[in-house]
Amino acid sequence: MEVNGREESSDWFVEYLRRQGDWLEKTRGNLMVAATVIASMSFQVMVNPPGGVWQGDPCPSRDQAGTVQVCAAKAGTSVLEDDRSKRELYLGMVISSVVSFTASMSLILLVISGLQLRNRLIMAILVTFMVVAVFCMVAAFLFAVALVQSDNQIIVGILVIYVVFWIVFPVLIIISQLVRFLCWLLCCRPRLRRLMPSTPSSAH
DSSP states (O other), X not given: OHHHHHHHHHHHHHHHHHHHHHHHHHTHHHHHHHXXXXXXXXXXXXXXXXXXXXXXXXXXXXXTTSOBOOOOOOTTSBSGGGOGGGHHHHHHHHHHHHHHHHHHHHHHHHHHTTOOTTXXXXXXXXHHHHHHHHHHHHHHHHHHXXXXXXXXXXXXXXXXXXXXXXXXXXXXXXXXXXXXHHHHHHXXXXXXXXXXXXXXXXXX
């Protein structure tokens, strides 16, 4: 009886994963579009950072003593990169954009490689990459807005609401997925049990 119970548990879980894999196969094109958009946004943030870039090397040709002033070339680099008060925000934006771009491009490569999305490992990797890409893009937007805004209390309040939303919303999604899984479990497990051939118990 214990063996039969284990077999039933594995069967309904495999059926659930198969249904999730079918959903991923059907939404392959949508995954490609979403990953491409996220990758484009991440790339755009890096080549056009908030605050713009230096158009030249802003240093005088001579100092007060009359000697030639040698300065590091800054043309084309980010203006806010040199702002020490906002360096942490800038690094956060760069890291979030790089991770989001990497996850999106990796997802695109997996999708166009022709791998079967019904595979459990591929399915887990795809979902992980998409979640990481979305959340890193959310973080990059937060850092970018914080970089270019002053101490305006209205904007600070909006950013607080933004952060709270992106904490509560994923929790609601997780809860809805758990409820959906439980509903599927309660509805489909008895059906699978009826469809499974009964195994005769061994005589003692």
